[in-house]
Amino acid sequence: MKITKLTTYRVPPRWMLLKIETDEGVVGWGEPVIEGRARTVETAVQELEGYLIGQDPARINDLWQTMYRAGFYRGGAILMSAIAGIDQALWDIKGKVLGKPVYELLGGLVRDRMKMYSWVGGDRPADIIAQIETLRKGGFNCFKMNATEELGMLDTSAKVDEAVQRVAEIREAFGTSIEFGLDFHGRVAAPMAKSLLRELEPFRPLFVEEPVLAEQAEYYPRLAETTSIPLAAGERMYSRFEFKNVFAAGGLSIVQPDLSHAGGITECVKIASMAEAYDITLAPHCPLGPVALASCLHVDFVSYNAVLQEQSMGIHYNKGGELLDYVVNKEDFKIVDGYCNPLTKPGLGVIVDEERVIAASKNAPDWRNPVWRHEDGSVAEW
Ligand SMILES: O=C(O)C(=O)C[C@@H](O)[C@H](O)CO
Numbered sequence: 148m149k150i151t152k153l154t155t156y157r158v159p160p161r162w163m164l165l166k167i168e169t170d171e172g173v174v175g176w177g178e179p180v181i182e183g184r185a186r187t188v189e190t191a192v193q194e195l196e197g198y199l200i201g202q203d204p205a206r207i208n209d210l211w212q213t214m215y216r217a218g219f220y221r222g223g224a225i226l227m228s229a230i231a232g233i234d235q236a237l238w239d240i241k242g243k244v245l246g247k248p249v250y251e252l253l254g255g256l257v258r259d260r261m262k263m264y265s266w267v268g269g270d271r272p273a274d275i276i277a278q279i280e281t282l283r284k285g286g287f288n289c290f291k292m293n294a295t296e297e298l299g300m301l302d303t304s305a306k307v308d309e310a311v312q313r314v315a316e317i318r319e320a321f322g323t324s325i326e327f328g329l330d331f332h333g334r335v336a337a338p339m340a341k342s343l344l345r346e347l348e349p350f351r352p353l354f355v356e357e358p359v360l361a362e363q364a365e366y367y368p369r370l371a372e373t374t375s376i377p378l379a380a381g382e383r384m385y386s387r388f389e390f391k392n393v394f395a396a397g398g399l400s401i402v403q404p405d406l407s408h409a410g411g412i413t414e415c416v417k418i419a420s421m422a423e424a425y426d427i428t429l430a431p432h433c434p435l436g437p438v439a440l441a442s443c444l445h446v447d448f449v450s451y452n453a454v455l456q457e458q459s460m461g462i463h464y465n466k467g468g469e470l471l472d473y474v475v476n477k478e479d480f481k482i483v484d485g486y487c488n489p490l491t492k493p494g495l496g497v498i499v500d501e502e503r504v505i506a507a508s509k510n511a512p513d514w515r516n517p518v519w520r521h522e523d524g525s526v527a528e529w
């Protein structure tokens with residue numbers, strides 16, 4: 148079998164789907180994208196084609212290593228997202244050829260169902276209580292929200308109190324009948340992280356995500372010494388070679404690689420396994436589309452340390468397109484009592500509605516996150 152064609156489709160709300168065709172008619176789908184840089188990743192996929200056309204799609208490991216190493220420069224958000232989507236599609240092809248779901252090719256199920264969580268509160272966390280009430284009725288009992296709005300590198304006690312008050316209201320309303328993670332989203336700089344964590348401690352959030360920006364990872368062990376709140380990070384780290392330094396330094400309790408940013412299934416299974424050796428749990432980042440989510444679930448179902456899975460149904464980014472809009476087998480993604488079952492169809496287990504993808508790609512928006520500014524006019528971390 149040989150790879151014959153790669154076709155990318157940028158589609159609403161902010162995703163990109165990749166179709167890889169072969170000379171025997173078997174097709175694989177991937178989701179290479181960096182939110183807000185879809186065209187850049189699209190070009191990166193096109194630049195990687197030379198390593199793929201005419202090659203045997205079954206040789207995933209060799210194709211992955213070639214894409215990673217052969218161009219001399221390596222790593223980073225763009226290249227690793229391009230490799231990620233290609234890798235996902237190659238696993239999809241392999242599973243379809245062998246008639247097995249990807250998790251079977253990776254050693255089989257380590258659990259029967261996977262715990263999912265839902266976002267609430269949007270970019271500027273507000274009316275959280277009502278949203279949690281609604282989602283609880285849908286079976287969710289685990290949530291994530293942004294902890295703050297814009298926050299200066301050194302900000303006021305009032306801003307800290309605002310963040311804490313929101314969390315206090317959640318615990319007041321729901322007690323420990325629900326769990327919730329707080330995403331600092333890189334908005335909190337090192338000078339503020341310690342005091343914010345201290346004030347949040349009594350409310351025992353399930354985790355705090357990106358307590359500081361990934362480029363400040365040396366603070367993770369220092370912050371972990373000051374709090375019992377599990378610290379989580381990973382969505383802005385792109386390969387084993389970045390994660391290894393963070394694992395060795397300590398401080399992280401939860402690692403959140405993104406299956407569409409960190410080299411795909413081939414790389415994230417290795418990251419998950421490395422994390423397990425450090426007693427670090429896995430909770431893949433996934434605010435994206437169905438192929439990304441399916442890829443996450445296959446890694447979750449073979450990773451003992453997988454504890455939580457993000458999914459984008461109803462997320463505040465999904466304007467103009469929803470998680471399952473391009474999926475034919477929507478029922479396979481049903482969440483029951485807050486859990487997802489394994490995707491048992493061959494490959495990734497996503498039957499893509501190609502007609503709808505092609506139609507939607509005709510007027511795909513160039514999604515960009517908003518540019519926030521502090522009161523003094525300086526740019527704020529969004
Ligand atoms: O889902 C998360 O945890 C996020 O922090 C969302 C962020 O990654 C946006 O997708 C960036 O555009």
Ligand SMILES: [Mg+2]
Nearest residue numbers: 330332356382
């Ligand atoms: Mg996040």
